[in-house]
Amino acid sequence: MRGDRAVVTGIGVVAPGAVGREPFWELLTAGRTATRRITCFDPSAFRSRIAAEVDFDPYAAGLTSQQVRRMDRAAQFAVVSTREAVADSGLELPAADPGRVAVSLGSAVGCTVGLEEEYRVLSDDGRHWLVDHTYGVPHLYGYMVPSTLAVEVAHEVAAEGPVALVSTGCTSGLDSIGHGARLIEEGTADVVVAGATDAPLSPITSACFDAIQATSPNNDDPEHASRPFDARRDGFVLGEGAAVLVLEAASAARARGARMYAEIAGFASRSNAFHMTGLKPDGREMAEAIDTALRRARRDPSAVDYVNAHGSGTRQNDRHETAAFKRSLGDRAYRVPVSSIKSMIGHSLGAIGSLEVAACALALRAQVVPPTANLRHRDAECDLDYVPLTAREHRMDTVLSVGSGFGGFQSAAVLTRAGT
Template identity: 80%
Template sequence: MSRRVVITGIGAVVPGAVGREAFWRLLSEGRTATRRITLFDPAPFRSQVAAEVDFDTAAAGLEPRQVRRMDRAACFAVVSAREAVRDSGLDLAALPPERLAVSIGSAVGCTMGLEEEYVVLSDRGRKWLVDHEYGVPHLYGYMVPSTLAAEVAWEVGAEGPVALVSTGCTSGLDSIGHAVQLIEEGTADVAVAGATDAPLSPITSACFDAIKATTPNNADPEHASRPFDRDRDGFVLAEGSAVLVLEERTAAERRGARIYGEIVGFAGRSNAYHMTGLRPDGREMAEAITVALDRARLDPTDVGYVNAHGSGTKQNDRHETAAFKRSLGAHAYDIPVSSIKSMVGHSLGAIGSIEVAACALALRHQVVPPTANLHHPDPQCDLDYVPVTARDHSMDVVLSVGSGFGGFQTAMLLARHGSAAAAAGRSGS
């Protein structure tokens, strides 16, 4: 029988909230953190809104030399990891370092650092041939996404497996799934796992403008992210990070750790269909959900809440509505579903880990976060999408799903520690 994996620490750096408790307050109060972009002049772009993090590096405890070395995404990850470790109560120095793993997800790596350096080296794009001697000494680190995982490993002293998982917008789920597997198979006893992305730059805005995926609702940023609403018109780009401490369950119980929940099921699938397109029947996401349930030895009726991908595009919202019906059957109509992207935007590879953190907190507080800005439901999205206001709700099992460019579909199941569902479950891939 495989070893069981629990969450004992959570750290978060998200739009509108730096820190785990502030993050939960934002979600439970249904507040949105979307606004006109301030990190650069958005005037030339179709979509000029985003969910930005108000991030003070000094207040976050980062040293000037760290800030000089690290991209913004790395700064987010390190600060999140520090909070997660503190929250777990673990003394990492007492652990054999080779038994400590790190798994970090990111869709776009060190985008901001790379773009800033290109602007300097190319004289704002005027020079085709650039002089590398004008680059910062750490430019190579920006080119290699695994730098993000390495920074976290250095921070926590991990000498076990260290990996950067990049599967687009499912990166944050897949990185946690990878860490779970390492603990299950006995390669590690503790893992620091999560994801980070800081993509808010002109090049990213230009890319999403080109495919018209982001919202053009620049006049009303606060209400621009509207998953499952008939008037939605694209997602709101965001940045952020969340990191979890994962432990083998028996060891965590032995030391009296506070356990947020157990990860009991995990599965990923691909649609092998289109880089950005989704099949309307949701078959691949439904398959991932079904496999995750099977490996957790759970029935669809055990699921008490679904954290939807809920990006706010018509294609995605209808795709996953169909996937929930296909995988959960008639029970899909009885389960509260919501999208926290309505409040914190879509931070690409980071959002999956941010959503797992939200699910763990929802289990702990027995509260379903709302779908903000959902005032006029799309008739084709006819499930219980918990509009506007958080809802007290008794639940033992939470399902979180992700959908990413390239056709990636991921499902993860969390169970309340001590529940019958946790006793029955086991995770897998």
């Protein structure tokens, strides 16, 4: 299998407004937003009191009482997404060689909900600086070690091959899929369960983003608060969720007659070593990641049919990646549709990259570009075709998905229709 490209044969999704792959795609193509006032805790003390929450019942999703007791919310998302993806792929993973099944899972903030809840108990709601560990749940250590998220997925699919937790901030979900594709290409694994999960909606996360004023304070109109590339944008909207893909070698997928959503044709990442949260406006490092991913995919910039943007809804990000697209794609940047699904499902930190790759694979299947919701006011600095408000039928063979993260991370993945 060495040198064989990875293809996507299964997709599982837990997203704001849509639990499940097909409801997720329906939400995106309808241009429906899932942002609202936070309900999972009292947000009244915070500057930004809105988020894209997942309406998630772990019992209805098939988890047992013991699993719900043991797993952080992020782990629950990951396991439920994994089950859907594996079922979608048609694989019988227990029958596969477990040593040839790998897991590559991304997460930016790990078990945030579980950690915050346990700290509140141990410290008596912050009253005690020295905490009494005897009040902690038996699984507290697991909450403190993010790799337990990947372990839960590995246990679910009986994987005994390489198991990795990729944590590179907001590019974690792209990077985990890139890593998984590489395991297929180099012949290390026959099947890789790859994706990302994050459930960051908690008081501590809200306080952190409030402190740097990165999130939108548009509390009176949460449905329209996430406005990537819009002149009136005022910050991103936090989200949560997970997406998991089943990756296989293309030849093996063809041999068993599997449906192939897309091929992971190229991936690359860079770091700007510039600033913890800031971005240079020229987009050079993102452009370098795009250039390398296209080269590895053996695709010319003129072949790109759609760009799934990072599109967080901050001025510095929007102008940064707009510049990167122009730098990498040249004149093609003005003729290719670009959109951001964060306008509908918010920014779920490490998970969003995998949700965006899932959206790209589904876009290739349907030959439809999801829109950038809430884009009503043109920004002179962002002058590309950002597919405002309404989904668009569009012929696609090659799509590009990019991510940008705190710490200077810039990643790009190229997906192609299988066999093209």
